[in-house]
Amino acid sequence: MHSSIKLFAAAAVLMLAATGCQSRQAKVDALQKEYDDLAKQFHQDCSAQYLSVPPKVSPKCEEEDTKVKNAWDRLQAERAQK
16 A cells, blocks of 8 residues: 555656656747747847947947847756756
8 A cells, every 4th residue: 555655756856857847848949939039130130230330339239139038048957057
């Protein structure tokens, strides 16, 4: 009787751990997609401004650059968690 309780408890712990890993991976995937989307938009809107000499960066592109950097930081922080 006790062994079946221990088996059930072990199975429950493993299921919770697997669920946690899956939801963490889903969060990483969502952050990666957000970063990719923001970076793509930034490159479409602003790459020419950064390539001009001297660079003339609009406030819109500075804001987009900040959003891309923040998304990258959130993605890296989530990946670093164990």
